[in-house]
Amino acid sequence: MARTSGKAASSNGLIPSLPRPVWKLVGLHGLASLGAGIVFAFLTIYLHFVRGISLSDAGIAFAALPVGAMGTGPVAGALADRLGPRYVIAGGGLLSAAAAAVLPFVTVAWQAIAVALVMGAGMTCLESPVYTLLAASVTKQQRSAVFALDYAIIALGWGAGGFVGGFVVNIGHVATFQSAFFIATGCFLVFAVTVAATAPPAASSLDEPHGDGPPPVAGVGGYRSVLANRCMRRIMSLSVLLMAFAYVQFDVTFPAVAIGSAHVGTKVIGIAFFANMLTVAGGQLFVLRYLQGRRRTRAMVFMCVFPAACWLLVLGAIHVGGGLPAATGLVLSFVVVGFGEMTWSPSVPGMVNDLAPAAVRGRYNAANSFAEAIGRLAGPIMAGFMLEARLADPWLVIIVAMSLAGIPIVFDLERRVPDGANRIGRGDEAAEVLGTKL
Numbered sequence: 492m493a494r495t496s497g498k499a500a501s502s503n504g505l506i507p508s509l510p511r512p513v514w515k516l517v518g519l520h521g522l523a524s525l526g527a528g529i530v531f532a533f534l535t536i537y538l539h540f541v542r543g544i545s546l547s548d549a550g551i552a553f554a555a556l557p558v559g560a561m562g563t564g565p566v567a568g569a570l571a572d573r574l575g576p577r578y579v580i581a582g583g584g585l586l587s588a589a590a591a592a593v594l595p596f597v598t599v600a601w602q603a604i605a606v607a608l609v610m611g612a613g614m615t616c617l618e619s620p621v622y623t624l625l626a627a628s629v630t631k632q633q634r635s636a637v638f639a640l641d642y643a644i645i646a647l648g649w650g651a652g653g654f655v656g657g658f659v660v661n662i663g664h665v666a667t668f669q670s671a672f673f674i675a676t677g678c679f680l681v682f683a684v685t686v687a688a689t690a691p692p693a694a695s696s697l698d699e700p701h702g703d704g705p706p707p708v709a710g711v712g713g714y715r716s717v718l719a720n721r722c723m724r725r726i727m728s729l730s731v732l733l734m735a736f737a738y739v740q741f742d743v744t745f746p747a748v749a750i751g752s753a754h755v756g757t758k759v760i761g762i763a764f765f766a767n768m769l770t771v772a773g774g775q776l777f778v779l780r781y782l783q784g785r786r787r788t789r790a791m792v793f794m795c796v797f798p799a800a801c802w803l804l805v806l807g808a809i810h811v812g813g814g815l816p817a818a819t820g821l822v823l824s825f826v827v828v829g830f831g832e833m834t835w836s837p838s839v840p841g842m843v844n845d846l847a848p849a850a851v852r853g854r855y856n857a858a859n860s861f862a863e864a865i866g867r868l869a870g871p872i873m874a875g876f877m878l879e880a881r882l883a884d885p886w887l888v889i890i891v892a893m894s895l896a897g898i899p900i901v902f903d904l905e906r907r908v909p910d911g912a913n914r915i916g917r918g919d920e921a922a923e924v925l926g927t928k929l
Contacts, residue, residue, distance in 0.1 A: 550875015657761015
C-alpha cells in the first residue's frame, strides 16, 4: 500500500513510529539473521568437533567469511548507489542460501574455506545495502530509531538461530548439523525471494542532499570521498578494532573455550545466545529512549566497556571447575555484551548515514562494512592460532585490553564529528515520511 506524506504519529511511547514498508524490511532482515545465527554460532564446533578440522584451519575458514565480504562489499555499495539496493540485497540472500546448502557436505578445510568465501560475499551484499535502504526510507531524525529497531529484530533472529541450533545439533551426530544448516538455507531463500518480489521504496523528500560530510568527490567508484572524511576514517578504525577483538570472538573464541576449557555442552551455548537475544530485543528500545538527544560518541564508549567486562566473565567462567558455575558465567557474559550491542546500533550506523551525502550513501555503508570485514578477517585467524597453541588465558586478556583500546579513538572522534551527526534524534520529530511498498 502506497503511503503519502503526512504527520508521523507521535511516539512518546517505546515503539518508534515508522512506515509499514520499513517494518516489513526489518522483519525480513530478522529472518535472514535467524539463518545466520544457526550457521555462525556452530560453524567452529561443526568444523572442528564434527569434521575433525583443526582449530587453526577452522579459524582460517571463519576468516574467509570477511575475505568474501571484502571482495564484494565495495562493488555492492556502488551497485546500491547506481541501481538501488533491493536487488543487491536479494542477491546476497541467494548467495548465503547457496553457501548454507553446501555447508552440510563439507569434510575438509579447503571446502570449508570455499563455502565461507561465498557466505561472506552473500552476507555483505545483504547487510550494508539494508542500511542504505533503511536510511533512504525514513527521515534523518528517525535513523537512530530505525537502526536500533533493526538491530533488536536482528538480535531476535540471531539469538533464536543460536538457541534453535543449540537444541538441534549434537556433536555425535553429523545429521543434526546438516538439518540445522538446511533450516538456515530456507531462511535465506525466503528472505531473498520476498525482497526481490516487492517494489523499492521512494527516498524521503526530507533527506538532506549532502549529509554532514564533504560533498561527493569524483574518483574510483566514489570511494575517494568516503576516505577523505576524517570522521569516517576514525569510525572505520573503531569498527576494525572492536570487530576483531570483541564482537567476532563470540562466534569463534566463545564456543571453543566454552566446550574445550569450561567443559559445557552445546545447550549452554544455545542458552547463552537466547539470553543475549532476550537482553537486546527486550532492552534495545529502552536504551534508545534513554539515548534520545545524547551524543552518539558517549554511547560508543559503552561499545568498548561492556565487551571488556563480558570477556572478563568468560575468563572467570573457564576457571571455576565447569558445571553450573561455568555455565552461569558464560550465559551472564552474553547478557553483559548485549548492552554493548544496544549502544552500537543507534550510534555507528546512524552516524555513518548522517555523515554520508545521499548520492554515495551506499558507498559509506559499504566502507564501514569493509572495515568490519577486516576485523572479522583478523579476529578468527588470531583466535585460531592462539587457541591451537593452548593460550586461551592470554588471548582472553588481550581481547579485554583491545576492547578498552577503542575508547581513545571514540574521544578523538568526538572532537571532530559535526554535532548534527553526533546526536541521536527523536523518531517523533519527523514531520513527514514518504514511502511505497518495499
